[in-house]
Structures are given as C-alpha cells and as structure tokens.
Amino acid sequence: MGRSIVTGTTTNDTVSVHIDLFRYPVRYVKVYLGGEEVGTFHPISDFHLRNPKGLPVKVVLVFSDGDKHETILMGGRIQRYFNRVDYQPGDILVACDNFGDFPPPGYMGHSAIVLDQRSIAEATTSMPQIRVATIREFIDLHPKYMHLRCKNRQAAENARDFAYEYLQMYHDGLQNGDEVPEFSLTPLISLDDPYNSIYCSKLVWLCYYYGANINLENDYFLYSPEDLSTLENDDRFEVLYKHPEFDFKLNS
Structure with a gap:
C-alpha cells in the first residue's frame, strides 16, 4: 500500500492522528479509546484526542466499498491491520x-x-x-x-x-x-x-x-x-x- 494510511504520535496526554484522505476513498471514521467508542465521524485528515490514562486508541476507516482499515495506537507505537489483503485459507x-x-x-x-x-x-x-x-x-x-x-x-x-x-x-x-x-x-x-x-x-x-x-x-x-x-x-x-x-x- 506504500505509505501508511493512518499515522499517529503521542505527546504527554494527547494522541495526534493523521489520515491520508487524498489517496483513499474513506466514507467515515470510527474512533475507540480503550475499547469504548468515542464516535463516528465524517472523514477528517487530522484530529487530536485527550488520553491521560494512555489507553489504546483504535482508528477504523470504512471505505466506499465497505472494506475497513484498522490502526491501533498503543504507547506511541502504531499497530496496523489491513483486513482486505491479510487472510489466507485455513487461517x-x-x-x-x-x-x-x-x-x-x-x-x-x-x-x-x-x-x-x-x-x-x-x-x-x-x-x-x-x-x-x-x-x-x-x-x-x-x-x-x-x-x-x-x-x-x-x-x-x-x-x-x-x-x-x-x-x-x-x-x-x-x-x-x-x-x-x-x-x-x-x-x-x-x-x-x-x-x-x-x-x-x-x-x-x-x-x-x-x-x-x-x-x-x-x-x-x-x-x-x-x-x-x-x-x-x-x-x-x-x-x-x-x-x-x-x-x-x-x-x-
């Protein structure tokens, strides 16, 4: 996929997230904090989220064709899982x-x-x-x-x-x-x-x-x-x- 669709950084108690909307047809964005849904939003390229407890932040992009891309930010590290290409028979x-x-x-x-x-x-x-x-x-x-x-x-x-x-x-x-x-x-x-x-x-x-x-x-x-x-x-x-x-x- 080339460059990452979602990138993020953690500074003190704030998570900053950037979404590459220029290259990908994102229909809407869902954001979770520590497993709890923060909300569902129209596509937005940048947002900041207060996270004083350092909980995992999950960003789910829903594309026009219904596929999804999930990114989890944990302790300053990004874990990515792109569902549409990562399954094989017998998994x-x-x-x-x-x-x-x-x-x-x-x-x-x-x-x-x-x-x-x-x-x-x-x-x-x-x-x-x-x-x-x-x-x-x-x-x-x-x-x-x-x-x-x-x-x-x-x-x-x-x-x-x-x-x-x-x-x-x-x-x-x-x-x-x-x-x-x-x-x-x-x-x-x-x-x-x-x-x-x-x-x-x-x-x-x-x-x-x-x-x-x-x-x-x-x-x-x-x-x-x-x-x-x-x-x-x-x-x-x-x-x-x-x-x-x-x-x-x-x-x-």
Whole structure:
C-alpha cells in the first residue's frame, strides 16, 4: 500500500492522528479509546484526542466499498491491520466476546476457519448451523478477536478443503432430509465425532484433525475458543493480529 494510511504520535496526554484522505476513498471514521467508542465521524485528515490514562486508541476507516482499515495506537507505537489483503485459507479467527456481549467478554467466545480472503466457515446456534459467512461480519460482531495462521501452508489449505467438504455434506443432508450434526455442547459425544454434534471451535478442530492431520491439544472435555487461543503459544502457528483487550477469564 506504500505509505501508511493512518499515522499517529503521542505527546504527554494527547494522541495526534493523521489520515491520508487524498489517496483513499474513506466514507467515515470510527474512533475507540480503550475499547469504548468515542464516535463516528465524517472523514477528517487530522484530529487530536485527550488520553491521560494512555489507553489504546483504535482508528477504523470504512471505505466506499465497505472494506475497513484498522490502526491501533498503543504507547506511541502504531499497530496496523489491513483486513482486505491479510487472510489466507485455513487461517483461524477466535474471539473472546459474544454477539450482544452475553455472556460478558472472556467467558465463551466464538471462532471460525477462513475459506478465502472474504469468507469463513462457522458453526452457530441458528439455521443453517454450519454455514459460510463473511470475515467482515465476524469482525463486526466480534471485534475482540485474534487472527492465527498455520505456518504449514499445505496443512492450512487441507484444513480449508475439509471445511468445504464438511459444508457440502451438511447442506446435502439438509436438502435430502437426512440427519445432520446439530449444534451441541454435550460432553457425551467425542471431539473427533463429526456426525452427531458440532459447535464453533469443534468445527475448526475437525478441519485440522481430518483435513490436515494436525491434532490441536485439548485440555478438558470440550474444545473451546479459549483452547484455540492457546495456539498463540504453539510453534506451528503464528499470531497476525490480537485485539488489545482479547482475554479469556476462564480456562475451559
């Protein structure tokens, strides 16, 4: 992208932000301070924000085509994450928050596996319970998330391929009136059983287990989004982005 779209500096208790509006079709700007939304504004090239507590400042640019660019300023350092170019098949998205914030962030979360630069496969409580959704939808509903990537690209693509096969099996079953896996957190069905239960992080686990022959370690009876978050300490994976407030309160 060349020069940065958003640049910022911190002086004493003030954050100064510059946005390059000359080269990019920005529709509006959203600003967050310490996870709390400050407001949504028309495009403005320069602004200053009081920040006496030194909280993270996030600037989200929404472009004319709906894509977004996120910049986080923390302690004088800029962390950038440009969503439209940074997803590959088999990437994992795991969030510590929930739609509607119930339960509160850190207690359940959500997860999905990336199919391509715009799409994910996920398991949800609503029908169809195994579905394709957009990455943008995931991030909009779950802003406190981590983006993980398997370092073995062939393994990641194989995991993605299994996700496609599993989606096809599920939707064929729905159309034919056959039994399909239901969303369930019961401990009575084993983690490696793909036919009788499904939930969000189990879907990711199955994709890597059957598609890539990678066993993601599970500490308790369910493989939870919190378990997926521990992949940041797994040498087979790398963290591409982690929200400053991403955190799980419980080891599940």
